[in-house]
Amino acid sequence: EAWPTLDRAAAAETFVGLYLGRLRDGGMPDAALAREVVLARNVGAWAVGFETGRRADGATVLIEQRGVMEIEAPREPFRLSARADRLELHDGRLTVMDFKTGAAPSWKQVRAGFSPQLSLTAAIARAGGFPGLGTPEPGRLLYVTVTGRRPPATEVDRSGDAQSRDPQPVDVTVDEALEGLNRLIATYERADQPYVSRTAPQFAQRAFSDYDHLARVREWSVAEDAEGGE
Incomplete structure (x- = not known):
């Protein structure tokens, strides 16, 4: 959130201060912070390059935004909501991003419907569910795993595009997730379910x-x- 007005030369140290400050606020003792300082500096340097590169084309960036869409169901509309870690609009295409400290879900998990978070978030955006974003088409579904080790972070694309082992357009990935949700809603509308x-x-x-x-x-x-x- 502070990036647009930050002094780039001090941005990495600003990140370190924010990171350690949040840990202290959470009750972490100073003795445990010694290890975290090293991780924070690694991530801080990475974060500067990340922000510089991600915003190079003038992308619109939204942080921690909440979106909502309603899905028609037999008894009453079903409300689907999401709070996205980060949304980026590049030339009319939306990148939906989730930051993690653990492993990203596999493509098989995403395709099978066990990890539909980013796909359904993109569906909400496409339906105009995020204020001020319009109705962008899906672009990329990106997990960013941040550890502070070497490398400090890794990006994993689960869009289903040509780089995946089982290639398909990202629009199909989003459509499949939405169809799966509709089937689930219909299933639980039954009184015997x-x-x-x-x-x-x-x-x-x-x-x-x-x-x-x-x-x-x-x-x-x-x-x-x-x-x-x-």
């Missing part, structure tokens, strides 16, 4: 959520293990 805590347990993470707690997943999963089940 139960709300289950794990619809695809073979792909579930090991961590337990609040929904798993309500469904007593830990109990029956341990029971299955004891009986030799998977």
